[in-house]
Amino acid sequence: xxxxxxxxxxxxxxxxxxxxxxxxxxxxxxxxxxxxxxxxxxxxxxxxxxxxxxxxxxxxxxxxxxxxxxxxxxxxxxxxxxxxxxxxxxxxxxxxxxxxxxxxxxxxxxxxxxxxxxxxxxxxxxxxxxxxxxxxxxxxxxxxxxxxxxxxxxxxxxxxxxxxxxxxxxxxxxxxxxxxxxxxxxxxxxxxxxxxxxxxxxxxxxxxxxxxxxxxxxxxxxxxxxxxxxxxxxxxxxxxxxxxxxx
Amino acid sequence: xxxxxxxxxxxxxxxxxxxxxxxxxxxxxxxxxxxxxxxxxxxxxxxxxxxxxxxxxxxxxxxxxxxxxxxxxxxxxxxxxxxxxxxxxxxxxxxxxxxxxxxxxxxxxxxxxxxxxxxxxxxxxxxxxxxxxxxxxxxxxxxxxxxxxxxxxxxxxxxxxxxxxxxxxxxxxxxxxxxxxxxxxxxxxxxxxxxxxxxxxxxxxxxxxxxxxxxxxxxxxxxxxxxxxxxxxxxxxxxxxxxxxxxxxxxxxxxxxxxxxxxxxxxxxxxxxxxxxxxxxxxxxxxxxxxxxxxxxxxxxxxx
Numbered sequence: 341x342x343x344x345x346x347x348x349x350x351x352x353x354x355x356x357x358x359x360x361x362x363x364x365x366x367x368x369x370x371x372x373x374x375x376x377x378x379x380x381x382x383x384x385x386x387x388x389x390x391x392x393x394x395x396x397x398x399x400x401x402x403x404x405x406x407x408x409x410x411x412x413x414x415x416x417x418x419x420x421x422x423x424x425x426x427x428x429x430x431x432x433x434x435x436x437x438x439x440x441x442x443x444x445x446x447x448x449x450x451x452x453x454x455x456x457x458x459x460x461x462x463x464x465x466x467x468x469x470x471x472x473x474x475x476x477x478x479x480x481x482x483x484x485x486x487x488x489x490x491x492x493x494x495x496x497x498x499x500x501x502x503x504x505x506x507x508x509x510x511x512x513x514x515x516x517x518x519x520x521x522x523x524x525x526x527x528x529x530x531x532x533x534x535x536x537x538x539x540x541x542x543x544x545x546x547x548x549x550x551x552x553x554x555x556x557x558x559x560x561x562x563x564x565x566x567x568x569x570x571x572x573x574x575x576x577x578x579x580x581x582x583x584x585x586x587x
Numbered sequence: 588x589x590x591x592x593x594x595x596x597x598x599x600x601x602x603x604x605x606x607x608x609x610x611x612x613x614x615x616x617x618x619x620x621x622x623x624x625x626x627x628x629x630x631x632x633x634x635x636x637x638x639x640x641x642x643x644x645x646x647x648x649x650x651x652x653x654x655x656x657x658x659x660x661x662x663x664x665x666x667x668x669x670x671x672x673x674x675x676x677x678x679x680x681x682x683x684x685x686x687x688x689x690x691x692x693x694x695x696x697x698x699x700x701x702x703x704x705x706x707x708x709x710x711x712x713x714x715x716x717x718x719x720x721x722x723x724x725x726x727x728x729x730x731x732x733x734x735x736x737x738x739x740x741x742x743x744x745x746x747x748x749x750x751x752x753x754x755x756x757x758x759x760x761x762x763x764x765x766x767x768x769x770x771x772x773x774x775x776x777x778x779x780x781x782x783x784x785x786x787x788x789x790x791x792x793x794x795x796x797x798x799x800x801x802x803x804x805x806x807x808x809x810x811x812x813x814x815x816x817x818x819x820x821x822x823x824x825x826x827x828x829x830x831x832x833x834x835x836x837x838x839x840x841x842x843x844x845x846x847x848x849x850x851x852x853x854x855x856x857x858x859x860x861x862x863x864x865x866x867x868x869x870x871x872x873x874x875x876x877x878x879x880x881x882x883x884x885x886x887x888x889x890x891x
Contacts, residue, residue: 391761394764394765395764396761396764396765414767415765415766415767416767418765420761420762420765422759422761422762426759426761427758427759428624428758431624431757431758431815432624432809432812432813432814432815432817432818433754433758433813433814433815434813434814437814437815438758441754441755441758441759441762444751444752444755444763444766444768445766445767445768447751449752449768450748450749450751451751452750452751453751477813493762
């Protein structure tokens with residue numbers, strides 16, 4: 341058995357909303373430099389898991405340990421791409437404004453973004469194929485463009501670990517392709533990318549590692565080792581048969 | 588007419604009242620922008636209504652009619668009201684609108700009862716506590732203006748200082764938390780500023796109409812701007828302009844009450860903006876739809 345270099349470890353994490361547990365004693369280790377999918381049926385606690393790992397939700401019990409990055413600098417080592425539906429896109433801001441928000445953590449309290457941040461944001465927009473949209477009002481973006489803006493906002497953080505909540509949701513095939521290319525590029529830079537993912541058909545193509553979740557951990561390991569019929573059946577209940585094409 | 592306006596502009600009392608109303612407009616316009624974007628306009632309405640019993644309680648306890656003492660009572664009750672509303676939502680299954688309606692009407696009712704009661708107190712003869720219901724800008728004194736200036740300056744400075752943080756908090760609080768900002772404290776600070784802005788305004792326009800001063804300038808400003816700083820700036824300008832215009836109108840026509848006239852002015856600006864603003868205005872949208880339809884039709888006809 342190979343011992344991996346882990347980027348983040350979760351120990352006995354239990355999270356509950358209104359006393360109803362959503363995650364029960366979840367323990368997981370995510371290796372460094374891998375593209376990691378978190379899959380599971382609706383209500384399995386996928387989003388809850390990454391929010392708890394980011395300390396956005398207080399768990400009932402459990403521990404999350406980030407390796408190599410401790411203390412004050414930790415927040416700048418972690419980037420988060422929330423679901424694009426989580427904000428009101430009619431907010432009075434331009435695309436550039438939103439991308440620059442990714443630098444706010446590095447700037448710290450009170451300091452204002454300046455020319456350097458603006459140039460970084462323009463560069464990052466180029467990377468996600470949105471170079472012509474810098475001064476566009478964000479309410480005019482399509483779903484796929486919103487997703488790419490959020491991606492740019494995370495990329496500009498220049499973090500080590502990326503958490504993404506369904507980045508392919510509501511995105512057309514071409515955008516999906518370009519996002520996958522970006523994920524591979526991040527992997528090439530030895531970044532760890534943890535993605536909440538819904539489409540089981542693409543797990544084997546896009547990801548190296550998969551965590552299968554249904555309130556508890558069903559499996560966690562290399563895609564070729566654990567992404568099989570048996571584990572899928574366990575994670576998704578009787579629906580395993582429907583997923584035949586996926587494995 | 589022109590002469591009347593000119594002589595009015597030179598009048599000291601008019602200057603004081605107009606300055607106070609303009610200040611109120613600036614403060615509520617700037618803070619109101621955040622309230623509108625964070626969907627807290629109704630909470631603002633709850634806070635201002637809840638402030639009324641605070642005025643009466645402050646008077647009953649101290650027997651003092653000084654504005655700052657009455658406003659301190661209003662401030663504390665305003666906070667209590669806000670905490671009561673948010674607390675009910677958090678700890679029960681009652682939804683926001685019901686919690687708001689409940690707390691707002693109960694506290695406003697309590698305020699009316701206490702005001703009536705305190706009017707009967709020996710030294711209450713001209714306490715004029717009733718002015719806090721609908722506002723009475725003409726009772727503004729020079730020292731009230733200084734108080735408003737001081738509070739307004741502090742409010743605006745804090746907003747400028749925390750501009751980037753407030754902007755992020757208003758757009759995406761979860762992302763702000765993921766970046767390591769203490770969003771709980773930021774939220775509390777911004778809410779505190781909002782309550783302070785409301786309390787500063789109730790002497791001029793009253794607790795009933797104060798939420799219009801928060802909402803209308805911001806809604807109007809949003810129609811004309813796509814950037815947050817421009818929206819806040821425009822809202823402040825609209826608020827100030829309504830304050831001055833309202834004071835002017837009510838001074839020229841003696842039967843018109845200042846506070847309500849200010850609110851009518853700001854509402855007119857909002858209505859005009861909703862109808863005629865480019866891009867977001869109702870007329871522009873109708874025009875665009877008709878144009879699209881016409882183009883579609885000519886395209887189809889040319890095919891046939």
